[in-house]
Amino acid sequence: MKKLLMFLIVAVLLVSANPFNSNEASAATPNELTTYAKKFKGTPYKFGGTTPSGFDCSGYLRYVFNNFDISIPRTAAEQYKMGTGVSKGNLKEGDMVFFSGTYKAGISHAGIYVGSGNFISATSGGVTIANLNTNPYWAPKYTGARRLSEVKNVATPVAKPVAKPALSLGQYYDVPTGYWAANEIKTLTVQGILTGDGSGIFNPNDNVSRAEAATIIARALKLKPVSGTTFKDVPAKHWAAGNINAVMKAGIVKGRSPGYFAPSAKITRAEISKLLTTAYEFKNVSASSAVSFTDTKGHWAESSIKILAASKVTTGHKDGSFQPNANAKRSEFTAFVYRSIESN
Structure with a gap:
């Protein structure tokens, strides 16, 4: 009887220790999500498209989030009702950003914030990255952002960023002074x-x-x-x-x-x-x-x-x-x- 009891206790401990038996859902980190999203840069636009053969804006978001087992609605307007509202000044990688009045009134476009004021989305010109603050088309149409709890920030040691030198008009970080053009x-x-x-x-x-x-x-x-x-x-x-x-x-x-x-x-x-x-x-x-x-x-x-x-x-x-x-x-x-x- 004692041997049988000991066997059952060991079996329970082994099962509970097995990571494959955990019921906790795996979470995407912001960087994992945006890195995956950028893989589709250049994918052509397709009205109603939901696959890498062609995306529309909400279909693109749904495809990216689905890769991390995060289910979101089909339309941009419905996606805007999810998660928690985020102010523009507190945006983080992986947040969903929304725009109004692109081809119809109300919420009509969605993208994913990738940092440094930029977002990626499926536009009529394909999946591209644009700036929320300086792009003449998107900046005035920006409406708000939502953050999903499933996209977890993981606390990992991060090196202190080195401040980039200020640029004068016409200068770029990737065009050094000696560049031929x-x-x-x-x-x-x-x-x-x-x-x-x-x-x-x-x-x-x-x-x-x-x-x-x-x-x-x-x-x-x-x-x-x-x-x-x-x-x-x-x-x-x-x-x-x-x-x-x-x-x-x-x-x-x-x-x-x-x-x-x-x-x-x-x-x-x-x-x-x-x-x-x-x-x-x-x-x-x-x-x-x-x-x-x-x-x-x-x-x-x-x-x-x-x-x-x-x-x-x-x-x-x-x-x-x-x-x-x-x-x-x-x-x-x-x-x-x-x-x-x-x-x-």
Whole structure:
């Protein structure tokens, strides 16, 4: 009898000590949640989308939180009723942030706060990060934030942050003074043509979307934004609609296919060449001053590429190629725009 009693006591202790038998739900930390959320940056927008093949704003939040077994409602308006309200000055990573009046009255957009004034959300341009305080579209539409108790802050030793040096207008933490395009980036920023992400970061090696390129050209030429819808994939509420419509009206750009602009697509070096020769009305060059590349003969943008190369606006690569179909980086596009302005 004593042996049986001892066996039962040991069995109970073993079962209670097994971590797999715990009824306590695992909790997401704010950093785990935002790190996971950022994995979907660039995912295209899809109305009613709830998977990585395409998200709408509330579907994106629901997918991210569901990964940590946190169930939230389907719509942004219902999500706004969850958790505890948080003031803007006390936002922490993992908080849900909400906006009103984007495409309808009331709560109509939701995102996840990722720190430093930034939030990530599924927009018409795809899953992107924007700043709550400086973004001209989102800042005035910010409505409030909610914090879910399931997202736990874990007390771990954190090194005291080193204060970053103050930046003057046109400077960025990721564009050092000796960077090859530092002067061009600073000049166009001071002129109000370029902006960073709102936290002192420029991301010079990121690719440029067609919407971003149209916006930069519209600002450089001081074109007045044009309201309305010109392309089927650029609704009037799209962040770059006014500038895209403006450069279209000015005859500077066309769509990639009839009726479609492809605003989120990455612009190519060939498209930039055509864009700049049209925007700044570069003249044809003589045969003696023309520059040839190994991979542009017969290309649809060959003439524009030759004109910009002869005008010292663009350059090729060391192997003699131009790579017309390659995507352009933010630093490259900035340099090309700067040189176009200087040559006129």
